[in-house]
Amino acid sequence: MELKKENLLIVDDNFDMLEVLHRNLKAMNFHAFKASTVTEALNILLYTPIDLIITDLQMPGGSGLELLDYVNKNNPGLPSLIITGFPSIESAMQASRLGAQDYLTKPFTNQELKKAVSNILARQHKSPKEKVSKVSKVNSYAGMVGNSKAFENLIDMIERVKNNRATVLITGESGTGKELVARAIHYSGAFAADPFVAVNCAAIPESLIESELFGYVKGAFSGADQTRKGLFESANGGTIFLDEIGTMPHNVQSRLLRVLQEKEIRKIGAQNSDKINLRIIAATNENLPMLITQQKFREDLYYRLNVVALQTVPLRHRKVDIPLLVNAFLKKYGKEYGKPHIAIGEEALDLLVSYSWPGNVRELENAVQRMIIMGNDAIGVNEVNFLQDNIRHDSIENDLLPLQDVEREYILKVLAAVGNNKTKAAEILQINRKTLAAKLGQKL
Ligand SMILES: Nc1ncnc2c1ncn2[C@@H]1O[C@H](COP(=O)(O)OP(=O)(O)OP(=O)(O)O)[C@@H](O)[C@H]1O
Ligand SMILES: [Mg+2]
The missing domain is CATH 3.40.50.2300 (Response regulator)
Structure with missing residues (x-):
């Protein structure tokens, strides 16, 4: 079949x-x-x-x-x-x-x-080639290249938010350019001269994230031998980029919610709060509504962050951008590796367009670098074929999961789609509520 x-x-x-x-x-x-x-x-x-x-x-x-x-x-x-x-x-x-x-x-x-x-x-x-020939107006913006409708759309949204302080939530798969978008909003906007502070919430140990973000006063806890500014205060006037927001611990989520509501921060151990005026951009490759149903993410915080929602589209859904990105990377890394005139053959480019790039632009960028290192003046099918073993192209195997996991993931997706209404979810899934609860490892 x-x-x-x-x-x-x-x-x-x-x-x-x-x-x-x-x-x-x-x-x-x-x-x-x-x-x-x-x-x-x-x-x-x-x-x-x-x-x-x-x-x-x-x-x-x-x-x-x-x-x-x-x-x-x-x-x-x-x-x-x-x-x-x-x-x-x-x-x-x-x-x-x-x-x-x-x-x-x-x-x-x-x-x-x-x-x-x-x-x-x-x-x-239509074949990707046919679509490629339809070059649209925008080809590059603040270091980002693309000419797909999705890209144009993204630029349009950046233009709308860059000069105000509306909170922005960027969602999208890993490697699709979320951080690049956050930087583009800041550096092309009205507050570009003010600080841009990027915080990777997943990289800071849970015990430190609160003090890193909010700072502390002298004597707030053992080891706090002097008052320290937090990252919010450092970003004041500009933008704070909270990357991988889905990993933020619950207690810090509550504090962040207060920052969004009150527009002020209080250092750990301090009696008073300080007013702050900055733009918050959060990003995640996780499905936040699903984390909400799992009680890992606060729903009220989600709505506060999701004032302007920006989505970065997976590369496989905007293949028309691939040739443009490949050429931009050839230019950039060609120079860096001492091969400024390196070019790519049409057939080789077609092959790259046909791959699914589960690691998105980041994966493509790495692949182009490897091909430049291997190729002479031109990148041909040989160089691409050589990459094949490394590229996770169309690799269904990488996406294969145990049946139980797929089932669970799908159930959570359905629950998220129906606002966590278990009766409705069970109806859609055509199972009873008890089975639904059992499949999620919960008691009814
Ligand atoms: N439109 C684009 N034009 C040029 N380069 C791009 C574009 N989009 C992404 N990139 C490049 O791809 C790489 C990944 O982008 P970025 O780090 O912004 O992705 P991300 O969505 O934040 O990924 P992750 O979720 O893994 O953190 C970067 O090197 C970035 O410069
Ligand atoms: Mg990122």
């Missing part, structure tokens, strides 16, 4: 309809995700790479058009198919303005559904 990898998201408030669509799409070998409200759909979109949205228009609590509007702004290029029982010219026009590719009127046959879905997906699957 041919396994199609596309992830489809079905949104309909009618459970029977959802079930039927789910069953039919699964029979066509798609992965199908179900959402019965727009909010649920948005939650799924936040953490699942979706290839096509199939949505109803009229739903209580948020219409399909609102969903399309969101997608248009945040996941441009993501195709959608409208299914509606009440077609109106006006909504059809509005949907197509918002990028909907096709329109099916209920009731429709399985054949019609299949045809509409495969047509849309076929249009999406």
Whole structure:
């Protein structure tokens, strides 16, 4: 059986309809995700790479058009198919303005559904080369290069936040450029002359993180023989970048929440607080809603941090950026390794574009460096092939997990998508609540 990898998201408030669509799409070998409200759909979109949205228009609590509007702004290029029982010219026009590719009127046959879905997906699957030739306006920004729609979108968001102090939460897989984005916001913005302080929350031992961040007064604890400024105070006026925020211990999360609410910090052992005025940028490659359901991350803190949400897109979902990045890295490292004129052959570049790069830009950057060291004047297929053993390209093996882990991860994802509503999660998973609790190793 041919396994199609596309992830489809079905949104309909009618459970029977959802079930039927789910069953039919699964029979066509798609992965199908179900959402019965727009909010649920948005939650799924936040953490699942979706290839096509199939949505109803009229739903209580948020219409399909609102969903399309969101997608248009945040996941441009993501195709959608409208299914509606009440077609109106006006909504059809509005949907197509918002990028909907096709329109099916209920009731429709399985054949019609299949045809509409495969047509849309076929249009999406142009060869990477074809897409590469469509160079868009922005190619580089504050040391970042790219020309994908996702890249343009990111730059657009950076432009919107760089001159104000709104709290920003950057999420994305490892190596996708989260830190680069944080630096771009700071150094291209209005407070660039003020300090930028980067803190890797995962690298500071748990016992020290509180005093590092908030500082302490003399005599606050044994060893505190003089008053010390914390990193918040050092960043005052500018930006503090809290990287790997998901690893922050609970007690420090509570303190951070107070900083966000009161805009003041209190040194450990101090009687009074000091006002601070800075921008907080947090970043993580973890799924924070999932950490919330596991009670590892405070929900109130999440909402305080998530004022502006920026997502860095995995490289495999914006392959058009690969040639540009390769050339930028060739230029940069070519000079560094004494081969300023080194170039790459077309075939070799195609191979690099075809890889999935689970380590994202960082992995590509390392690969280019290795190829420069190995190659002479040009990088050819040989150099790329030599890399093959090292590159974790399309390496399904790396993603393989024990069944139990996959199941658990998926259950947590479903729980996150339904706001931790166990009854609803059990319903979606088609298991009873007791089984759900058992699978999570919890008592009901
Ligand atoms: N658009 C880009 N253009 C040029 N270089 C990039 C781009 N995006 C990322 N990089 C480079 O890729 C590497 C990884 O980026 P960065 O450290 O910002 O990723 P990250 O998302 O913070 O990763 P992690 O989660 O592992 O900390 C860096 O060397 C960065 O310079
Ligand atoms: Mg980082």
